[in-house]
Amino acid sequence: MISHDAIKKTFAPLVAAGIIATPAAAFAADGTVTIGMLSAFTGAFASFGQLQKEGAVLALEQRDYKVAGKTIKIIYADDQLDNELAVTKAKQLVEQDKVDVITGLVSGDEGLSVGAYMKDKNIPVVPMYSASEDSTMREWYSFIVRPTWTGAQPMDVFGYWLAKVKGLKKIYMIGEDYSYPYNQAGGFKRGFLRGGGVEVKTIWHAVPTSDYSSIIASIPLGGKYDAVLYNGAGSDAVAFVKQYVEFGMQNRIPLFGQSNTFEKPDLDSMPQEIVGAYSAHLTADDLNTPNWNKFRDAFKKRWNHSPSAASEFAYGSMELILRAIEARKGDVADKAALVAAMRSVDMSDEPRGPVKLDDYNAAIENVYIRQVALGSDGVMYNKGLFTAKNVSQFGPYDPKVYMKQPADGRTNPPDLRVEMPPEMLQVARDYEFVPFGK
Amino acid sequence: MDTRYVILVLNGLTQGAIFFVLGSGLTLAFGLMRIVNMSHGAFYLLGGYLGLATFRLTGSWTVAVVAAGLSIALLGLLLERGMLARVREGGDLSQTLLTIALSMIIADVALAIWGGHSLSIRSPAAISMPVTIFGITYPGFRYVLMAISVLIALLLWLILYRTRFGIAVRASVDDREIVSALGVRIDTVYSLMFMLSAFLGGVAGVLGGTYLQLSPGEDTTILTYSLVVVIVGGLGSLMGAVVSSLILGQILSFSLAYAPQMSMFLVFVPMAIVLAVRPEGLFGRRV
Known part of the structure; x- marks a missing residue:
């Protein structure tokens, strides 16, 4: 096995020459918060992956990709609903892109695999549509926050x-x-x-x-x-x-x-x-609350079709992330504090209905x-x-x-x-x- | 006898029908050109989507079938002339790799145009009514599907055994150098065969898109089944395609009824047995 140091030494000249950027330094300096959205955008779940992306993009666009003076950079990674590929992509997001938060995750198995890989990485994981309950139960750890659902x-x-x-x-x-x-x-x-x-x-x-x-x-x-x-x-x-x-x-x-x-x-x-x-x-197509109607109209205007549960969940999850960054005044260096901020975000205005988090960071x-x-x-x-x-x-x-x-x-x-x-x-x-x- | 068994057999025949339309094209092109067209599944999916688009435009199912078949045949011609023929010197591997690349490109283009949602073609009302024969009620469209595939089998037989093109094809399977030396334009034979194969792929797409559904991923699923048809039946054998698609259809139908979890596994069992005992396939010849 090649040690980390060996790799560092090998690539040191390249880093010095500026050919390979050291992302952590590069991003922190210019006031960017990086969110990795890992999901199945192609393959059998392409439909849910796409609906999810539309919800997340709407939340980001409504804030013009800016929160608390920071620019939100979102990196999309497609795992094609392949759990091994999902872990590879998660690794890439963590090691190469140095993301501050990982979100997305559309299927149950995908959520469990990525959750297992992320366990010791100290980076918040916010599953959107992935609903295997063990992500917020038997396999849960404090960096998983799922403001959406279990199957x-x-x-x-x-x-x-x-x-x-x-x-x-x-x-x-x-x-x-x-x-x-x-x-x-x-x-x-x-x-x-x-x-x-x-x-x-x-x-x-x-x-x-x-x-x-x-x-x-x-x-x-x-x-x-x-x-x-x-x-x-x-x-x-x-x-x-x-x-x-x-x-x-x-x-x-x-x-x-x-x-x-x-x-x-x-x-x-x-x-x-x-x-x-x-x-x-957790949604119905004829929900008629002010929060839902506002979301539905904005969604329809942006994407020319009605939102589904996958879009709403993604919208709400992205909102949770953005509000937490806001509460931290853009400081995302302390990841545990970011998770704590996510826990105390007020989600009573969630379009599908009020949402609170339980002791395992799962939605009530x-x-x-x-x-x-x-x-x-x-x-x-x-x-x-x-x-x-x-x-x-x-x-x-x-x-x-x-x-x-x-x-x-x-x-x-x-x-x-x-x-x-x-x-x-x-x-x-x-x-x-x-x-x-x- | 329990009517349920009859329905299971009929289900197997329906599935066999679609496997045949798809697998026959694949196996014939293989027998002649010695390349496995890995984009055959993508032809199926694209054919289905084009059929759907035509159906929405014209409202005619028959027109949709013909239009999809012809457009995919045309696509097949362009790909064969423009790309496959160019890498022929590179051998089987480069050609096969090329078709894999093509299948990915086609699938991605289809995803961009038609999206990830599941779509389906409405079967024509006149033939989708349930039909009751001997007290067994079964969707009429499925009988039509079986009839279409029998018709295609007969036409393929006529083409192969009663036309000059068919003679050239069969002779080329045995020895293409000699056929070439005899003055047959082998490149034209290749192109025609690839077009015919693509045509069948496109038609299968509309049939499948009508009785099943169209969505991303369906291309690889269906390609897997047609590869089983080709391998079990014997590479290049029309009779083999008939027999193996019938067997595969029945295995799928009965396994879905009695052991749905095992259906995928059970499909590959005959393939494994055939590969172990008779690698050339049931009706194939050693090459």
């Missing part, structure tokens, strides 16, 4: 609502086989079984799969299950929903989605037969139960039905009890209520649902 967070509410309020007993869930859907499934199972549900049968399929017709043909009919939940997103969701309708399944057993299944703009590529389908997320916020509806313009959207307020990443559970459970996976938590640990079926106080907009 389980909206799904625990959704499952509980379907069982407790809608009285459903058995759900057949088909999901993409990787960490974020595991976490969505985990939240859903806990909420559904706690709310009185009996079974959430889970089936996992390889990613990517193009033709779902055989999976769809295998769904048991004849009242064995109350509904099907497709636990997938993006192009997989479009293909699945399209084929579900092609086989006329929506007339035989209702279809629900995970948080991203019916997100725009994928919803625009789906057949209108799915109007009425339920899902839960509103969860919305939504239904796919047809607008007067003939375009489908996610209409808010009910709101559960101040939902934490632990749901209604005591964090200590929650963290003792094994991490969500293919077979964790169990599918059946009878196999669920009793402490996960009992909570001191469960959600209350208020009509959307109240």
Whole structure:
């Protein structure tokens, strides 16, 4: 192995000659704060990566890339949704670009890999859309600040609502086989079984799969299950929903989605037969609060289309970073102080609803139960039905009890209520649902 | 018999159909030109997007299929004449590397134009109605897909075995120097074959974009499947492409029903077996 010093010596003449700049010195001197935005801008998640970028850029442009007298320099790094490449790119951002903050991160696995690499780097990591709960739980360290969500967070509410309020007993869930859907499934199972549900049968399929017709043909009919939940997103969701309708399944057993299944703009590529389908997320397309409307209008003006959750999360995360830099009066040398500033930023004006951070720097916020509806313009959207307020990443559970459970996976938590640990079926106080907009 | 098995078989046939349209073009071009066109998946994706654009413009699905096929064929001609022919002396490796580069460029251009969102082509209402045969209801468009691929198989057979071009192609597969010496313009044969292959790629894109969806990444997924078709069937064999796409379709369909997590793995099992036992493929000849 070549030592660091050896490398330094080798390149010393070049540095002296000014051929290789020493970035730390170069950037600190001219009053620049460097933010690295690492995400999947191409590949299967290009759509979410792009939506995320649009939200972040809007926040930066609204301040003209200047905060507290400092110029914000943003470096985009594309990991193509490849976890190894994500770590390589993170390394580049840290060692070569000397970034002051790393943000972006669109998928669950990507967030976990980059989080693991960044552990001893003492640089704040602000995941935007990456939702694997362990980034702010079992794998958490104080430099991770995630003002957005975990996969389980909206799904625990959704499952509980379907069982407790809608009285459903058995759900057949088909999901993409990787960490974020595991976490969505985990939240859903806990909420559904706690709310009185009996079974959430889970089936996992390889990613990517193009033709779902055989999976769809295998769904048991004849009242064995109350509904099907497709636990997938993006192009997989479009293909699945399209084929579900092609086989006329929506007339035989209702279809629900995970948080991203019916997100725009994928919803625009789906057949209108799915109007009425339920899902839960932290945004709804018909939110009508002054903060949301202001954000939505600015976003539409800049990008010519409506924002989705990924854009809003990115906007809010970037705002958090910028406000923290502002609170530090542009001094980002002390990274621990920057994280402390992030923790005390006021996010009560967050467009999707007020956000607070818990002890693990994860968001406590509103969860919305939504239904796919047809607008007067003939375009489908996610209409808010009910709101559960101040939902934490632990749901209604005591964090200590929650963290003792094994991490969500293919077979964790169990599918059946009878196999669920009793402490996960009992909570001191469960959600209350208020009509959307109240 | 449970109707579910019939549906699974039909699903396998639908998938086999699309694999055949894609894989046949790839395998025929390979048999003749000895290069694996790694941009075949990108041809598929671009064909699908061009079909979508045409469909939005004209509202006709048939026009979309033909327009996409022809534009990709034209693109194929330009690439073959303008680039592939120039590096032919460099051997198989430089040509293959060139097609990899092309596939990346095409995919990035498509991402820039059509974005990362998932798009799909609406199947024509007249043929997308569910059809009930012997008590089994199945989407009509999928039958059309199967019919189109059977038609393409027949046409390819006619071209290969009943035309002068086909004779030249088959002879060149065996010995291109001799064919060349006999006065056949081998470069023209290459160009025509590459165009035909690209045409099929473009058509497959519209078929796939209609019954599945189009999005970034789909190009590499579909390329993987067509490579399996080519390898299992035997390089350059039309019959091999037919048989291997049928097998692959059924494996995918049944594995998705019984072990969805394992579907990708199970697809590669026959490929591994074939490579171990009969490296030239089921219908291939040793080269």
